Amino acid sequence: MQRQSDRPPITVGILGATGTVGQRFITLLSVHPWFAIHVLGASSRSAGKPYATAVNWKQITPMPSAVKDMVVEDCKPEAFKECGVIFSGLDADVAGDIEGAFRAAELAVFSNAKNYRRDPHVPLIVPLVNLEHLSIISQQQALHSPPLKKGFIVTNANCSTTAHVIPLSALERKFGPIDRLMVTTMQAISGAGYPGVPSLDIIDNVVPYISGEEEKIEWETRKILGGTADVEPEQLVGEKVLQEFDMHAHTPLKISASCNRVPVTVGHMINVSVKFSRSPPPSPQQVCEALRAYRPSAQVHGCPSAPVQAITVHDEPDRPQPRMDRAHQDGAGVSVGRVRQCPVLDIKFVVLADNVSIGAATSSIINAEYAVLKGVVR
Amino acid sequence: MQRQSDRPPITVGILGATGTVGQRFITLLSVHPWFAIHVLGASSRSAGKPYATAVNWKQITPMPSAVKDMVVEDCKPEAFKECGVIFSGLDADVAGDIEGAFRAAELAVFSNAKNYRRDPHVPLIVPLVNLEHLSIISQQQALHSPPLKKGFIVTNANCSTTAHVIPLSALERKFGPIDRLMVTTMQAISGAGYPGVPSLDIIDNVVPYISGEEEKIEWETRKILGGTADVEPEQLVGEKVLQEFDMHAHTPLKISASCNRVPVTVGHMINVSVKFSRSPPPSPQQVCEALRAYRPSAQVHGCPSAPVQAITVHDEPDRPQPRMDRAHQDGAGVSVGRVRQCPVLDIKFVVLADNVSIGAATSSIINAEYAVLKGVVR
Amino acid sequence: MQRQSDRPPITVGILGATGTVGQRFITLLSVHPWFAIHVLGASSRSAGKPYATAVNWKQITPMPSAVKDMVVEDCKPEAFKECGVIFSGLDADVAGDIEGAFRAAELAVFSNAKNYRRDPHVPLIVPLVNLEHLSIISQQQALHSPPLKKGFIVTNANCSTTAHVIPLSALERKFGPIDRLMVTTMQAISGAGYPGVPSLDIIDNVVPYISGEEEKIEWETRKILGGTADVEPEQLVGEKVLQEFDMHAHTPLKISASCNRVPVTVGHMINVSVKFSRSPPPSPQQVCEALRAYRPSAQVHGCPSAPVQAITVHDEPDRPQPRMDRAHQDGAGVSVGRVRQCPVLDIKFVVLADNVSIGAATSSIINAEYAVLKGVVR
Amino acid sequence: MQRQSDRPPITVGILGATGTVGQRFITLLSVHPWFAIHVLGASSRSAGKPYATAVNWKQITPMPSAVKDMVVEDCKPEAFKECGVIFSGLDADVAGDIEGAFRAAELAVFSNAKNYRRDPHVPLIVPLVNLEHLSIISQQQALHSPPLKKGFIVTNANCSTTAHVIPLSALERKFGPIDRLMVTTMQAISGAGYPGVPSLDIIDNVVPYISGEEEKIEWETRKILGGTADVEPEQLVGEKVLQEFDMHAHTPLKISASCNRVPVTVGHMINVSVKFSRSPPPSPQQVCEALRAYRPSAQVHGCPSAPVQAITVHDEPDRPQPRMDRAHQDGAGVSVGRVRQCPVLDIKFVVLADNVSIGAATSSIINAEYAVLKGVVR
Known part of the structure; x- marks a missing residue:
């Protein structure tokens, strides 16, 4: 894939950048035609260090030279506020709070973590299956307190x-x-x-x-293969009827x-x-x-x-x-x-x-690509 | 297990003695309380050589010293005629003919090969499951041409x-x-x-x-877990009614x-x-x-x-x-x-x-032990 | 090996009993002819629990039934004071202090840890090589402050x-x-x-x-293959001349x-x-x-x-x-x-x-056996 | 690498095309900028079959579509006479005769087999080391009976x-x-x-x-790292002095x-x-x-x-x-x-x-590239 020059790249941040999934995000995004890596976030143990120093690189392709000297940031929204897309490879023990905070800060989060997969307003998307579930995002934003304009969370599956x-x-x-x-x-x-x-x-x-x-397999499969349906009795979210995942x-x-x-x-x-x-x-x-x-x-x-x-x-x-x-x-x-x-x-x-490509990082990336195409990411 | 001294050991022959299953037979039988290894049979390529020379020993316990100098025989019944029990670890491409010849020579053959597993008069026995299927042996002997007194084949499963x-x-x-x-x-x-x-x-x-x-799994499971039944309409074998495996x-x-x-x-x-x-x-x-x-x-x-x-x-x-x-x-x-x-x-x-013990050699050996206890092997 | 009945067993304690080497000690000592497991010591995380609950058993032989219900003790000398021999499978980060305390409490410690291997008064013994280095123990005891009568440390090699x-x-x-x-x-x-x-x-x-x-290999090999020699100029320890390892x-x-x-x-x-x-x-x-x-x-x-x-x-x-x-x-x-x-x-x-037998636990055990035979352990 | 369009491709034949090294040649040459796969040779068992049928493809990249329908030829020079370069991945048991016949038929053979590595007139070349040994080829051709104009053999190392x-x-x-x-x-x-x-x-x-x-390592290393020297006493090959590998x-x-x-x-x-x-x-x-x-x-x-x-x-x-x-x-x-x-x-x-790239096929290919650059292959 060659970076396309006819539009400005979308800046992205990567949470959990030193972990296994984070490394895979970096490998894939360093040659992505639309996305440009802008910020790398990791634990406070890594924050402040150059990425090459902070990471124990375990990919079988060399570390992209562009990230070697990037200074790792703490996983706090401030440093990521200019990112059009956030990819999260965070561990489950911290992903809940951090991803929630990023969403609240009006950031678009595409997560590999399991924390929000069962949330009734968060889509669980395998990109070769149910991209149409992105439609639930407007409801997720409307029901947030306070309501959100741009922030949301999308998860991909186990x-x-x-x-x-x-x-x-x-x-x-x-x-x-x-x-x-x-x-x-x-x-x-x-x-x-x-x-x-x-x-x-x-x-x-x-x-x-x-x-x-x-x-997880037994539960996630039903959410992914199922559709969405109007909640009965009907409840309105703004002018739309509240939707729920019908779990097949x-x-x-x-x-x-x-x-x-x-x-x-x-x-x-x-x-x-x-x-x-x-x-x-x-x-x-x-x-x-x-x-x-x-x-x-x-x-x-x-x-x-x-x-x-x-x-x-x-x-x-x-x-x-x-x-x-x-x-x-x-x-x-x-x-x-x-x-x-x-x-x-x-x-x-x-x-x-x-399992590390379509089973993890590649899924998040395609989800984000589709969200860009559909104007969900702005 | 200690060799018991209160009765003379039963002499056994091993067919396919240089192969993987044959080596396992040797390992187990060299310390067996009832059975004593008497003859080792293998292909004509190995025949005439001391066992230690003929074999590429692949067991994780050392080769029992008692077999090292035994001269390997061709797999022909003559050299095995004094064996009370024959264990076969032969490959399927030769097991059919050789085991058949041994049976015809009034030898009791316990085989790991697949060749006779589907024979309607040969029991297919997993020794912790269906030892009672040994009862079909008298029918196998009666229907042989000419009828047999001592020779038979018992198989164990995949x-x-x-x-x-x-x-x-x-x-x-x-x-x-x-x-x-x-x-x-x-x-x-x-x-x-x-x-x-x-x-x-x-x-x-x-x-x-x-x-x-x-x-094999789908077919063998039915023969093993099933019982035997009188053939309908009844046919006599001597004075008994002909039996068949009911395949569950x-x-x-x-x-x-x-x-x-x-x-x-x-x-x-x-x-x-x-x-x-x-x-x-x-x-x-x-x-x-x-x-x-x-x-x-x-x-x-x-x-x-x-x-x-x-x-x-x-x-x-x-x-x-x-x-x-x-x-x-x-x-x-x-x-x-x-x-x-x-x-x-x-x-x-x-x-x-x-898979190499109860899944192969140990099964044959327990089958033979039970046949001895029941007087089927004499 | 059968437990011999002509003398009372020597009671032993095992430090680091839940670790890999500790499990190996238990496996070997549960059938030892001289030694009887008396106390199991581990970290405070495990102390107070039955051994079967505290351990993540990783041996390919089942846990000996005799230790399943033994309550794990903290690694403090009090609980071990009746042990004739202490075997240590402790990790290096804690072995130094604990083994030192056990020695000071007049206990005979046979250790797999590296902490004391380079101590000039502690023998580093591979039992099929340099058991005669046990002779340094009297010097180790004499130079201890206060001098020891029974306590000492013997290490085995990497x-x-x-x-x-x-x-x-x-x-x-x-x-x-x-x-x-x-x-x-x-x-x-x-x-x-x-x-x-x-x-x-x-x-x-x-x-x-x-x-x-x-x-470690380069250093330990010299200590093990080398001998002991009088320190020059001569210094007396009691009535003996101070010895040192000559490092080949x-x-x-x-x-x-x-x-x-x-x-x-x-x-x-x-x-x-x-x-x-x-x-x-x-x-x-x-x-x-x-x-x-x-x-x-x-x-x-x-x-x-x-x-x-x-x-x-x-x-x-x-x-x-x-x-x-x-x-x-x-x-x-x-x-x-x-x-x-x-x-x-x-x-x-x-x-x-x-590496887990002669390379670790078996070495400690033979060292202790020899120390018993030579009267170094009393 | 992109195929370059400024000169016609050099047609190549591959001997032993169904083997492990042969498959690697195909994988590498199917995207080579200079070479075009023209003929695939294998044993008579494979000859006459489409390559996709004859081969048990074991590469982790898919079989190049261009070779799937190529009919495999016997390894005889006639079918290869239009090839500018022959790559051989033949097994040692047949490589000697076949490669010799190809050389005699004025074909340029680059071989992975060991058969000619010790020949005093055949260069043994690791392409990142001793490409200058190609100079021995003119001597190899002159001493052949009859003398050769284009045919030769170059080997690469173990x-x-x-x-x-x-x-x-x-x-x-x-x-x-x-x-x-x-x-x-x-x-x-x-x-x-x-x-x-x-x-x-x-x-x-x-x-x-x-x-x-x-x-092999001990012998080949000396031939590769060594130089060439005039034979003493001097013997002429045509007008040149006979050279020998000096074996360091x-x-x-x-x-x-x-x-x-x-x-x-x-x-x-x-x-x-x-x-x-x-x-x-x-x-x-x-x-x-x-x-x-x-x-x-x-x-x-x-x-x-x-x-x-x-x-x-x-x-x-x-x-x-x-x-x-x-x-x-x-x-x-x-x-x-x-x-x-x-x-x-x-x-x-x-x-x-x-070992399958620079250790085998890639070495042969670079050797051939250099021979092309130097005009040794015409």
């Missing part, structure tokens, strides 16, 4: 949720609602951040448990998630099995076609970080695989393989997603 | 099937038939033998496919298996979800109790290689794990953890089994 | 130092002093304790640096160590190259014979935890290997292979040592 | 040799000849090709032996190599220690400066695949590392770190090289 909702969205658009869903994950260690998983726990091993992860209420969606950590650096592999509401269900062939044809709004509207192919479907029986396929399209799409009938539900397949 | 049928057997005995079953495996590289999986395919990777494995016919069992290879040396991890026929289903607490209380025939009748505890149930949320738990009881039992409700089926849990 | 000094000791005894030594280590992650090395730092990776390790002064030993961390769970592999003082140097064949014949004092005097074979020499060109050979003799000996001429120095070979 | 000779070359140019050299390698599994190292041999393990590798004869170079395989996918790590002829030796600081300033002919003359920085010197104490640094400059340069004094020799440091 890295494992992101992987399977993309193909599921493609299937629901084509074949109608899914009724039941079983997902078994094999998640990469990078999903736990740094230092994250101790090596003694994972080399030559599988850990069949990730704290809170199964519940039109078809109660039963979800069972089982999460495992495996010795893979990057790339979440997920075994998915689904039962459709409609009968008969689509054939594996029809499912493959629908996945390949899926063209989400981020592509249609030209978000520069959206992948050319949202879902790459493999015909080889043993693909996708994390090491072989995670880097495809810089990790901005997902890969699907082994689409076949499920003897218990209807259809089963595997999904691979780059 | 290493991944073995893992989950043990807890499922415990559950069916306590709570009645299972109706639906979803299993997602994360299988160790040792399951593929040696050289097996190339390291470039599996380090920092997951391969979501193992050729033929899912079909009393409750058609829907099974969906998804198999993955992970970078683990030993220990298959399986995520299992089941739906019971009965309603309401048992609670997780009741399931845990049933698993802990499970006491299969191999224990009741005193097979020396049977584990003290068939199923070890973990209370910690993140156990069992391959590296931590596979060596428990020398891998002769299985470990279960994370027993909890499944939002789509009824109950889900994880199982860990040592 | 896990990587331990590996190579064992074969080097065998070579020096047979062929005279070594003049130059190059060691390149490939060290297991367990050497860094738990949580230790983050998995993101080591999967599919090598880290060519371990803080402080190269200096008779032949100034040049040592160059390069340390690397590799993705191996247990077992340090070391590439060693040596130049002897004598010329011509011994041949590879002579070196192999000397290594195989090596019989250190711990064996001669019957320390129960000493290995039967101190140094196992492999003839196969590709052995030893960590996964295949680390468990040999429960990790109490070392394995050597690839003994051959070095075109730059004289002889080169590889050494494998189990 | 992947582990390549890594350390680059910094050593920089040091010799600046500080004069090296006298002694100790190298200890930790080599990636990809160095063994595919299927290569069985996963059971390397997960959680180190193998301290690679067949033939140590001897001006300073007999003692080399001791120890080779280990580690569980790393790509990237050989090497611990190097050197003694210079000159005294006093350069300081670590001077060594770092010389390495950073090194500018080999491939850069000076503008080979398009040469790295911008031949040797990247790291200041961080724990770098380079394979996973973090191997992809730098697409693996065309090498990384050096931990430059420090060696207590036994003079200076020690670590080197990291991408």
